[in-house]
Amino acid sequence: MTDTTSIMTKKRSYGGLSTGTVAPWVICTAILLVLPYVFQSNSALTIMNQMAITIVFALAYNMLLGQGGMLSFGHAVYMGMGGFMCMHVMNWVEYQNIPLPLPLLPVVGGLFGMGMATIIGSFSTRTAGTVFAMISLGIGELIAASSVIVVAFFGGEEGVSGDRTYGLPVFGYEFLTKIEVYYLTAGWLVLSALLMYLFSRTPVGRMANAVRDNPERAQFLGYSARWVRFYSFCASGFFAGVAGGLFAINFEILTEENLNLVTSGSILLITFLGGVGFFFGPIIGAIVFTLLQSVLSLQTELWQLYVGALFVLTVMYFPGGLAGVIMMHVAPYKLGKLGTLVVPYFKTVLPAAIGILGLASFCEIMFHFKHAAVGENDMSLFGIEFSTHSPLPWIVIVGVTLVCFWIAKRNSAELRETWGNANVLSSPKEGGAQ
């Protein structure tokens, strides 16, 4: 599924189809088909739809960031514009009786997103670095500001809404229920992810990596770095637009929120959190982020603080993201030394995890102490009820946190050593580096 795995598993791989590359796709598709039988509630379906849309968007974003080395601060524009267009088309279908089946609506979003990307990419992809980032930021702000100016298209502050069920029924499905929408979204997820993966295997997709690594070298191989970036940008715009179309179908409303810099920023965060270096990185990022957003936000008001901290820690200590952390274990696995890591992990990661929970508890109790209504002294954490005005919970939390971090720190040396041993003979970085 990634450069490294396929390379490590087969001696003479051309990055083509093999059991190693096909299996993850089959398994993931099967999981997508079965998921609604496991999580049947309406809210679970909503979360899963949201997840699928975010995955498509994050993968599209990673075509720029991970594959092409372009850092965009305004990618919500292409998803949002695609989504708005789909909302309008959905309404035209309703009022003018245009025979456009709903499942094809994301194509409209994709084409519109790609059209936008063609216009903006024509001048923004001249260079990659700071100039590209700044232009993307400016365009992002510009379009978001337009949403209250060009009311005819963006619907002003209340946005544009519609009803997906007034279209043509497709094979008897009218997409009234969440489950029908789920399968529509999941189908588009698999199709877009597959197409994006295949794109990365085409000549222009390969050259996107080359231009990312060394634009000058690419030029001396006969490729214009600018055109390579432009093609990646358009393709990314297309799939972002598809994600916008899926959003329109799912939520039946688009507002300024879908275009603004917050959305652009969070897709960067999601992609980076998942890992930009691997194709499946953004998928993990989107799943984790959506879960944090929907599940954690029900538990605590401070969830954004935790997500922010997670992001900072990922950038600082695991620049490869969650996918990078997973792929780090491929080498020990190949050497058959994965087992040696279990005990040190248990001894370091478990106390660290408890310590982190302790730290979070401290934030929670502090927040409650400062912001709860007067007289409301009781709160509950992990199912335990206590009063924030008695010293005992404070002492327990601080004590547990400190002790756990101390244990984790003490054991981390052992983990580091075991980790080093588990990678010996494997890592090419150690053998060939100058």
Next chain:
Amino acid sequence: MTAALELEGLRKSFGKTEIIRGVDLSIGKGERHAIIGPNGAGKSTLFNLITGRFPQTSGHVRLHGHDLAGKAPFEINRMGLSRSFQITNIFPKMTVFENVRCSLLWSMGYKYSFWNMVSKSRALNEGAEEILEQINLTSRRDLPAGVLSYAEQRALEIGITIAGGADVIMLDEPTAGMSNTETDYIVGLIEKVTEGKTLIMVEHDMGVVFGLCDRISVLVYGEIVATGEPEAVRADQAVQEAYLGAALEAEH
């Protein structure tokens, strides 16, 4: 017969400093030509002018009779000129095999295709394997290029440079910073892969130049003071004064 590469009155100034001060040079098809000269003579600048990395201040560069003025590096490359760099210039995060395969894409006519799978093309993959074989890096094919040893990276860069099938190959100090064994290895490699092609190289190592090249030009302070066959250049009084004397003395 038109020369493979022809320079006419080529000049380059950076601000008020004139680095290349009127270079005229004609290099025939299939010739192996070396450009030598002391540090700061402008050898690399000359290379960069020819390959469109910088625009020239005045003068002409002609590749197979076509003027290269105003052409971007990728356009010059498509006209059949390929180069390596003094500082290793490869794709460090991609595998060795991917490096070579990418360098074949344009010449095999794939252009900006997004409807072909690179893994499906036998010609492409076999071509890349063949080049790996030529540069003796088959055993390294699946490693990220950035982790190779220095000599291997230089070999890979030469592989990338010749892969596109360009008939004019320019190498900028291919043996810089190498041990004797490594130098011998790279020289052998250059000899092998540039068979029948026009080779233009900048080099510091005299042994390499005299053994490998048909003709030598000596560049001193932006001007060519001598051009000719190795023996003639070695005997040239002006050259000995300007450069070789110092270099030969240093060797003793």
